[in-house]
Amino acid sequence: MKDIEQYLRQNKPETPDEGQFIIETNARLSNVEGIKGTVDAERHRGRLMLVIALVAGLVIGCLFTLFVVFFPVPSIETELSAFSKAIVSLKEWEALLLVPVAACAIALGVFLMNRKKEVL
Amino acid sequence: MTRERFISEVRACQGQLRRFLASLCGDTALADDIAQEALVRAYVASGRFIGNFKAWLFRIAYNCFIDNLRRVRQPAADLDAPEALHVAGGEESDASFKHEELQRALARIPEKERTAIVLHYFEDLPVKEIATVMDIPSGTVKYYLSVGRDHLKQYIRL
Incomplete structure (x- = not known):
């Protein structure tokens, strides 16, 4: 066993010269940094779009709720429960309800398009 | 880990890393390609690195060698x-x-x-x-x- 161990230690290959290796490594790392920068920027954009979509949805939803609260339908005020009133109000203002839904859909569409670009 | 520190660590053990890979695959050009791939992987993951740099780098290089072996199944001698x-x-x-x-x-x-x-x-x-x-x-x-x-x-x- 000692013989083979000695043989292996004595015939250890020499370490190759640094030569072009570090230069090539540096060039590859520069490329990696470039790609990393682009990916980070895209991710940041994606997160920003998500936040914008959420804020837009929240603001429009709040505005619509306030609108429903401050402008109730007068004719059925006394006959229905609070939940039913909300349903009736929603029915009354269904055209207006389409606006925040559409806004959210557009924001979501923009966000998804952005995500798709990121993946590509 | 900064790029400068990464390069200085790599400079210290690149010879051993390339010799290790060359001894494993028996082809210095292929060994250098695998070493470069391993260094890129290591650099991308260097933010999470803790401990012995040489052992960590050798482990990544070994995994790259195994991946390469799976991709190109070499015929037995x-x-x-x-x-x-x-x-x-x-x-x-x-x-x-x-x-x-x-x-x-x-x-x-x-x-x-x-x-x-x-x-x-x-x-x-x-x-x-x-x-x-x-x-x-x-x-x-x-x-x-x-x-x-x-x-x-x-x-x-x-």
Whole structure:
């Protein structure tokens, strides 16, 4: 066993010269940094779009709720429960309800398009 | 880890890393390609690195070697080929010939035994670090070293 161990230690290959290796490594790392920068920027954009979509949805939803609260339908005020009133109000203002839904859909569409670009 | 620090760490162990890979795959150009791939992977993951840089880098390089092996399944060495049966004789046994003979012998033993032998005898890594690099228990490393030595003895005339 000692013989083979000695043989292996004595015939250890020499370490190759640094030569072009570090230069090539540096060039590859520069490329990696470039790609990393682009990916980070895209991710940041994606997160920003998500936040914008959420804020837009929240603001429009709040505005619509306030609108429903401050402008109730007068004719059925006394006959229905609070939940039913909300349903009736929603029915009354269904055209207006389409606006925040559409806004959210557009924001979501923009966000998804952005995500798709990121993946590509 | 900053890029400057990464490069200085790589500069310190690139020779050993490339020798390790060259001994594993028997082709210096392929070894350098695998080393570059390993360095890129290591750089991308360097933010999460803690501990022994050399062992960590060797582990990544070993994984890259295994990936490469899976991608390009190399045919097993032909034991009847004249060059495979060639053994060192008195006057012929100069240093370069011995290196070639050793390289041929290494190519003929299983990959795990080869890795353990190369890390232990060429890179002077202790068993514990080899276990970390290969992600196996220390006892298994000792087994591979023992069996690997026995296999090498069949192909090398001492």
